[in-house]
Amino acid sequence: MDKVQILRKISQIFFFIYFIFFTSFCLCFFGLIEKFILKGSFGSLVLKLVVIIVLTLLFGRVFCGWMCPFGFLMELSYKLRAKIYKLKKLPKVSEELHNKLIYFKYLVMILSLVLTYYLATYAFCKVCPIGFLTNLYGTVISLIILITFLIASFFLPMTFCRYFCPLGAFLSIFSIRPLFILKTNNNCVKCRLCEFKCPMQIKITENVNQKECIRCFECKSSCKKGGISFSIK
Template sequence: MDKIQILRKISQTFFFIYFVFLTSFCLCFFGVIEKFILKGTVGQLIVKLIVIIALTLILGRVFCGWMCPLGFLSELSYKLRVKLFKTKKLPTVNEKIHKKLIYLKYVVLVASLILTYYLLTYAFCQVCPIGFLTNLYGTVISFIILIFVLIASFFIPMAFCRYLCPLGAFLSIFSIKPLFQLKTDNNCVKCKLCEFKCPMQIKITEKIDQKECIRCFECKSACRKGGLSFSHIFRKEN
């Protein structure tokens, strides 16, 4: 395991403990917007939301790959499959279906906000799987969804993050063209080892979809030629 992966594991573990055991809430886009829709106030959470948006504009969806507790659990689930079956290539969804499903999370995003407005309730928070772990809005439904997320991720890496997470959809909007981007360079030989290890099923050797990349850097760890870099958009290609 290289240094960047060690740092990421430390970050994921720290934020998982912070969100689940040390706070009474899970930092979520809906925790701010839903409260604003219902009560017209956002409180101190708005500061943390602004920080996350700023990080996303600069680094991309680093929250998803380094901080999100549900993303952390989903990763443990799919890596358990890798360990059990000793797979060298992560399972994938049919490409045509995958390209359509990635937009489903935007539907969940919009639907959650509409339901919050018209039903006058914390629509997504009531079913959020992390809400069950934090005891904030824990319900039977959120527990069922948590189990579903873990099982789905066992078979399809980061399934919830790819296709259903409304926070991921929200952050994707701000990471279409972040200041720092993952790029291939002239060292890339198109061997696709990076794609075999990408849990988000991104066609890295063709075109890196920055808004779908969660900055897990599994691709960089897999690359044997040093053909991937994470650098600012002003850097000239080799």
């Protein structure tokens, strides 16, 4: 494990522990948006939303790959399977189906906001998988969703992040053209080892989809030629 991955694991563990044991500490900026719809203000938590958006504009979806507690659990799930079965390539779905499903999370995002507005309730918070662990708005439904997607991620990496997460959908809007981008360089030999290790099923050797990339840097760590760069475009 290289230094970047070590730092990322430290970050993930820190935010996971902080999120679980300090229930008043909510990282969910989507919840802040729901709060604005319901109450007309962000309150004292607006700084969190601003910081996360700025980070996304600069570096892409680093929240997803470095801070999200549910993303951390799902990563542990698929890596457990990879270790048990000694997988050299992560499981994938067909490209045609994958390219359609990645837009489903935008529908979830819009639906959550519409329900929040018309039902006057925290629609997404009520079913948020991580909400059950923190007791913020945990329900039986959130527990079922938590278990379902942990199992799903065991078979297909980051299932929730790829296709269902409204937070990821919201952040992807700000990460279409981040200042720092992930890209291949002249050292790339098109071996596709990076693609075999990408949990988001991104065609890295063809064109890195910045808005789908969660900045886990598994591709960069797996490249033996130094063929992937993360720098200002």
